[in-house]
Amino acid sequence: MAKLQRKKTKLGSYKFASVLFSITLSLLMMGLFGVIVIQAKKLTSLIRENIEIQVFLNKDLGQSSIDRLLEQMASKPYVLQKESGQVIQYTSKEDAASIFLEEVGEDFTAFLDENPLRDSFTFSVKDEFQTSEEIAVIVAQLEKMPGVFEVTYMQDMVASINENLLKVSIVLGTLILILLVTVVILISNTIKLALFSQRFLIRSMQLVGATKGFIRRPFLWRSFLYGALAGIIASSIIFTLLEYGKNFIEGLQLLYDTELLIMLFGSLILLGALMSWLSTYRSINKYLNMSLDELY
Secondary structure, three states, rough: HHHHHHHHHOOOOHHHHHHHHHHHHHHHHHHHHHHHHHHHHHHHHHHHOOOOEEEOOOOOOOOOHHHHHHHHHHHOOOOOOOOOOOEEEEOOHHHHHHHHHHHHHHHHHEEEEOOOOOOEEEEEOOHHHHHHHHHHHHHHHHHHHOOEEEOOOOOHHHHHHHHHHHHHHHHHHHHHHHHHHHHHHHHHHHHHHHHHHHHHHHHHHOOOOOOHHHHHHHHHHHHHHHHHHHOOOOHHHHHHHHHHHHHHOOOOOHOHHHHHHHHHHHHHHHHHHHHHHHHHHHHHHHOOOOOHHHHH
């Protein structure tokens, strides 16, 4: 019985289950919102990849000149290489005529002496070059290349996407800030309440000559472990939900970004550990500096 009593009043120990549950729940909310942000970013990237630049070539351009142009464009840093491995799609004027016939259903070659369409290159631009200013510079550079007749792209759509993306980023940034403050307050209050029952033990240790560092050490160590464990649990729950959702929600796999998800999970573990440590440090210092009357 005496051993059990000593275990209950061990320095640095407090209600494990309630603290772990509260921190895990706080980090879970933060993590789920982080997943929404990641998927929104991935969705934006997918939409941007469908915005293509089309380069029309001069007529009667030789095959060697076309190949040279293709090689030059493929080496540009702004050209996106898709998962299929395709970088730039080449469409001859004959293929363009066939596509036109298939889409419109009218064969213009029946009443025209020659094919008015041109050979063309089509490619997507990397995400970091998707601003209106960057694309305008790219178009200007391409138009100066020998053999290029005209360069076109969906200018209005690019401007609209960038404008809406800025608005969404501001809203999400504000929500993240509010949620982060809320999580910090929840973790701080949870640990403060958990340590309330330890205030007389802390005073007792001070009375027998224990230094502040000696008293703080076990509390800080445990809080760091609890926070990190809460981050691991929250990350595991989010990962399980995502894996479960992939099997039932069509297209969810396209919004996966493994690198960003790993960064998110690492951030949750680090955030939980640091917030728990800092909250414990503040609470312990508060009780260490209180008078006996204030403790009551």
